[in-house]
Amino acid sequence: MASTDHPAPRTNTPVPGEGLDAAHMPGHWLLARLGKRVLRPGGVELTQWMLDTLGVDPQDRVVELAAGLGATARLTLARRPAAYTAVDRDAAAVAALSTLAAPGRTGVRAVRSDAADTRLPDGDATVVYGEAMLTMQPHPAKRRVVREALRLLDDSTGRYAIHELCLLPDDLDPALADRITTDLQKAIHVGARPLTPTGWRELLTDEGFTVTAHKTAPMALLEPRRLAADEGLLPALRIAGRALLDPAARRRVLHMRRVFHRHRAHLGAIGLIAVPTRSQP
Template sequence: MTKKEVGHNFLARLGKKRVRPGGITATNWLIEQGQFSKDSHVLEVACNMCTTSIELVQTYGCSIEGVDRVPKALEKARANICEAGLDELVHVQQANAMKLPFPDDSFDIIINEAMLTMLGDEAKIKAIKEYLRVLKPGGRLLTHDVSFTEERMGEQLASLRQTINANVEPLHVANWQKLFEEQGFSSVKLNYGKMTLMSIPGMIKDEGFWGTLRITYRGLKKENRQQFLKMYRFFNKAGKDLTYIAVCSTK
């Protein structure tokens, strides 16, 4: 394809089901912090195809509202929900994270993966304030984003934006923590480590051996090869010191 695609959309088109910076490892840590149960009322912001929501409902029997801004993602999400037979427990709608269509104190848990990184500083604050508003007292916000611990990685941000065709704004680990604390969360717990989005071990862990082979095969087709190799080389060389950061913030 000659048209530039945003990185996570490109990988999803190749068949990658988990397009999060820290893969299933970071997602599983968040789920542990969430303390999900069948009584949990959950909101997933930027639910995409609802892979995580479906897994949560299948495991815990909780009820989930999902929101996303992309109609095609919601169309796929509804098909996945229907196929899983979970229409009564998972509902999705188009909505903006900075203006959520829910009353105050609505949810026990909010999960939002790989989205805040895509927002500028002011938009990050607006979204987090909305999350705080719709969380019940004592509720938990679970987020998963791109970060870095080495100050020099700030120099790589222009290359990252060019590589994934998106104007991303990752923060230093300390600044992510400060961001949540300054918006009024009473407790902020962090987990961070090496990004696994396009490392071979990370892809195998997230997608399985055969899934990784299928994604790589599609990525190396003529129409995809340039962007696939560009992303692979960046994340495994110049951008190898980028980290994922998973955060559990309690209202």
């Protein structure tokens, strides 16, 4: 995934987006090329809240949709679930996820498939979650992914979680929401379509879930304090150093950061926990 100006450091593990230049690749894969591993809008803190609230334990069979680079997978595997399945449509991501080592007796597999059509069996999971992926889908695709999560879940013990970008507040002016969305799409080169907190909740309830918990957090993905908290101080410095040495990457990162900062009052991260409505008394 080399830039047209300076090649990125190579590792033995392929990074999604290999072969694309820094000026045109999706923003999350650009950050991954620079060494960033936590690519979630609410950072590790909101991911940990999500896993804690899901209550992942050794009895659970977990499916992670759009598992990406495996940062959350490692946190999940540390909880020693009975089984963990990573789903991603990127071949490089699946190759990396296939090498994950699990403590204890956790069965691990990685499947190259679409989050809206995993081809996994009905009721295959007690826990399904996805992070920073529904935001990138148009509304009909969002619905298909949520519907697939419902199909995958065990009726009696199933829990579903999402961790996504959100627009604030709920009554945000539609014209401003459109402007923010357009700015995001131009900056990250992906069709980002975040919803308000109520919009995310309604998406889940309309597709057969009951929301049981939610939490919001600042969207500070590229702020120095969040970068250090998510990656560690030395890795954060290495990421910054690689960006400084790569002019095309540096321009992209600074553009993304300016957009995030410009709309900081109206951009946030949200986590939602839900259960199938049919399992409610």
